[in-house]
Amino acid sequence: MIIFDTSLIIDDIKVQGKKGETILEVARRYGINIPTLCFVENLPPYGACRLCVVEVSKGTRPPNLVASCTYEIYEDGLVVNTKSERVVKVRKMLAELLVASSPNVKIAQDIAARCGIKEVRFKMGDNRCVLCGICIRMCHERMKGMALGFVGRGIDRKVQMPFNKKSEDCILCRGCEFVCPGMEIPCQGINIPGQLCGRCLRMDDAPYCCTLGSFGCWCDHNPLASDSKKT
Ligand code: FES
Structure with missing residues (x-):
């Protein structure tokens, strides 16, 4: 059972958290959506993509932009705005x-x-790599390997094995592939x-994630998918 010991306000809603929890964890518990890319449950947050950005202020302190997946709460009275x-x-x-x-x-x-x-x-x-670093954390934190890491800076930054050679640390578990968002479904x-390709942008007209099923979307809302399931 979580023992709450701090209170804060997220998007005008008074919520409670536990010292050391992140803003993202508290927000999700209360059903407040904050978009993320590099955050994955059960892997330590890394703060790479910054998509989970929110504004945090307290009292007369001016609002600061922070990554909600790494910002831990230790004090009462924080005011968080996820969509300013x-x-x-x-x-x-x-x-x-x-x-x-x-x-x-x-x-x-x-x-x-x-x-x-x-x-x-x-x-x-x-680029097929969005530099989220999830594969590296999977390798290091879950598989206890050191087979992957970032190399280079700026536009030359990429994920690679040390010295770009097959690492002895790699046990071919393929966990890195499993968690990689780029390997998911090629758009x-x-x-x-x-x-932009525009297919995903038709979400307003079509509640399913793709209209053509060509990206491998076979969710129940997709009429093409439903037809194919019937046959
Ligand atoms: S989800 Fe990527 S920085 Fe928070």
């Missing part, structure tokens, strides 16, 4: 950069769609500057 104008603007910018760099990674398209991105102003790339997005 500033938060939404920063999140949209991050989503736009993400989808510009990795237009063919479905999670990047989904995040961009959910953030309301209709057009990308940046040069489109074709057949386009990489024409300034455009």
